Ligand code: VG1
């Protein structure tokens with residue numbers, strides 16, 4: 438007997454606070470699990486699509502997530518709602534899984550109208566953890582602000598949502614097609630399209646030979662969705678020994694890990710990469726596998742440096758043999774890549790934080806590589822940051838140059854100078870205090886230009902970063918307070934837009950060091966005067982009530 442799906446129009450009332458942040462709507466699982474919460478957001482999306490993009494009726498959408506707690510339930514709800522809203526076909530990753538870069542690749546390759554990605558990325562998971570949802574448009578990239586703002590506005594007015602009922606959950610464990618009402622649900626292998634794309638970009642023969650020569654690597658997937666992707670490529674296609682990928686099984690609570698690949702949360706990998714017996718190459722990805730951490734033996738690569746080094750060496754990799762059209766970085770990311778762009782004679786763009794701001798530059802062919810200081814790097818092959826892509830880029834460079842990670846970084850510093858860089862996060866700050874701190878800083882800005890705030894730190898420019906998109910002219914203001922000093926040093930303050938509890942103040946510190954003799958000065962020492970200045974200027978300790986930053990990367 439086949440059960441017939443029944444279209445139900447369900448009354449609902451708006452929830453406050455459904456405005457997407459830096460990367461989608463992120464809240465506690467307990468918030469998302471409330472009856473109607475996810476449904477309202479998804480219906481708002483379907484309601485605004487005709488105005489901001491195209492009607493979802495008769496279209497194909499992509500759906501998947503990082504596998505965190507609530508992913509399975511949410512996928513079934515969204516499938517029922519897609520069917521009720523007239524979507525013709527949904528491509529859903531097996532078991533509801535798709536990494537963020539893979540979702541981007543699938544949207545592009547299959548010509549979908551867009552995709553819904555279920556992830557709170559680097560935020561912790563589990564029943565007490567975070568959940569998230571975001572919409573990506575037809576280019577495979579995060580929806581721009583005009584779309585997310587329209588969705589938010591609609592969440593404040595809607596009074597019903599549409600959903601199919603009367604049928605059991607769709608079986609997502611097997612590949613293939615089934616019907617949900619008039620809609621086709623096509624369960625796809627979550628890895629295939631992405632793995633194929635990687636083979637088009639990188640020198641797989643050279644990387645295979647690198648492993649065959651006995652080099653060793655450790656890839657920590659942090660119990661998140663990156664495991665299957667890394668295993669297929671590294672242990673499968675490249676012949677790396679089984680066990681190269683650790684924590685490779687996607688788990689609903691990430692095995693208790695905080696899936697944020699930085700030296701603090703990837704402490705296990707840091708330890709494994711220390712000492713003479715450590716592997717040659719270490720890497721990690723985050724909850725949705727769009728971030729990357731790159732390590733050599735006893736050596737960590739700063740993400741801003743990583744972007745600059747990939748740009749400087751891009752022509753050594755098949756996919757970028759013809760050179761770069763341009764590069765782009767988020768404002769808080771160090772200026773290391775700007776120096777490379779200058780040497781290459783290509784444009785360097787500076788955008789607000791968040792991958793959505795790179796989409797237009799990539800679509801217009803003005804930028805080839807993009808990156809953020811927050812362990813995010815990618816290129817025009819997708820419209821998201823891509824963890825495994827960055828790892829393979831570094832592997833490809835090691836394989837064709839015969840140099841270690843540390844050698845590659847040191848050679849780069851010797852040629853271009855070092856942009857000494859650190860980010861200090863002050864987490865769990867009361868929202869009112871954080872707002873007060875930023876408001877006080879903004880009020881000070883007009884008085885700062887030209888002032889010498891500490892020895893060697895004369896302000897050249899102090900502003901609240903605003904960005905005009907060079908392609909569509911859209912303007913984004915209030916993107917972070919920045920102080921640029923005559924020496925090239927920078928100090929940037931902004932509040933996180935991805936957290937779910939209190940506020941997080943991010944302080945970004947940067948100083949240029951041309952002298953190779955000083956490239957080994959410990960980073961926090963080299964930045965000590967900027968660290969002190971930041972505290973004095975923004976009264977951080979006093980206003981946050983914290984004795985020091987909670988995370989230093
Ligand atoms: C953080 C990072 C930002 C990144 C964003 C999403 O945002 O700073 O660079 O794009 O996370 O990354 P915020 O607003 O908290 O500083 V992911 O991997 O969480 O999607």
Ligand code: CO
Nearest residue numbers: 558559725727
């Ligand atoms: Co992420």
